Amino acid sequence: DIQMTQSxxxxxxxxxxxxxxxxxxxxxxxDWVAWxxxxxxxxxxxxxxxxxxxxxxxxxxxxGSGSGTQFTLTISxxxxxxxxxxxxxxxxxxxxxFGQGTKVEIK
Amino acid sequence: xxxxxxxGGGVVQPGRSLxxxxxASGFTFSGKGMHWVRQAPGKGLEWVAVIWNDGSExxxxxxxxxxxxxxxxNYQNTLYLEMNRVTAEDTAVYFxxxxxxxxxxxGWFYFFDSWGxxxxxxxxS
Numbered sequence: 001d002i003q004m005t006q007s008x009x010x011x012x013x014x015x016x017x018x019x020x021x022x023x024x025x026x027x028x029x030x031d032w033v034a035w036x037x038x039x040x041x042x043x044x045x046x047x048x049x050x051x052x053x054x055x056x057x058x059x060x061x062x063x064g065s066g067s068g069t070q071f072t073l074t075i076s077x078x079x080x081x082x083x084x085x086x087x088x089x090x091x092x093x094x095x096x097x098f099g100q101g102t103k104v105e106i107k
Numbered sequence: 108x109x110x111x112x113x114x115g116g117g118v119v120q121p122g123r124s125l126x127x128x129x130x131a132s133g134f135t136f137s138g139k140g141m142h143w144v145r146q147a148p149g150k151g152l153e154w155v156a157v158i159w160n161d162g163s164e165x166x167x168x169x170x171x172x173x174x175x176x177x178x179x180x181n182y183q184n185t186l187y188l189e190m191n192r193v194t195a196e197d198t199a200v201y202f203x204x205x206x207x208x209x210x211x212x213x214g215w216f217y218f219f220d221s222w223g224x225x226x227x228x229x230x231x232s
Contacts, residue, residue: 030211030213030216032213032216034218034219036152036219038152042224043202043222043223043224043225044144044152044202044204044219044222045222046218046219046220046221049207049209049216049218049220050209050211050216055220087151087152089152089218089219091216091217091218094157094166095154095166095168096142096144096154096157096217097154098151098152098153098154099151100151101151101152
């Protein structure tokens with residue numbers, strides 16, 4: 001099975017900061033990565049699919065990049081509403097796996 | 108708009124069974140693959156199972172294979188998860204999620220484009 005490793009586990013930043021979360025796959029997965037945001041007590045929400053495509057209705061301050069084994073999710077200017085845990089996800093051979101999550105806090 | 112509403116969660120004793128439901132609306136249910144994803148208290152997301160839009164194929168995580176059964180009723184727009192021989196490790200919020208696939212030159216990439224609010228299953232004696 002392909003493992004997804006996110007870093008950091010927790011991130012503390014100020015409003016307006018640029019924030020970057022990294023996800024590393026245990027083997028090449030092309031650009032087959034999605035990113036989700038989960039606010040406390042809520043369902044996950046799709047942010048990015050196929051590494052760099054913004055999902056419908058997602059603010060343009062979110063962006064994704066990467067291919068192969070290294071992927072990043074960037075928030076260009078952190079907002080209070082962005083406080084959440086973020087997960088990357090891959091799909092290989094009809095098995096879906098998530099990273100362990102990155103919790104983003106306001107400093 | 109897309110709505111997914113889970114139900115059926117609750118407290119169940121170890122070794123017993125429970126059936127979860129997910130009622131879908133706002134889209135053509137019979138045209139979409141559907142998933143169950145769970146989240147243990149304070150933990151991350153774990154994919155559980157998928158069923159193709161017509162029910163022709165089903166896949167399971169190793170942790171539930173042989174114990175859980177995913178099914179669907181395309182006339183009732185409802186997805187199910189039958190949980191058998193449950194253990195404490197099955198305690199989690201269970202989300203149903205709509206699948207989406209994109210094809211490129213390498214094959215198909217599948218992800219989750221809509222999620223329900225979840226239903227909590229607690230396995231305890």
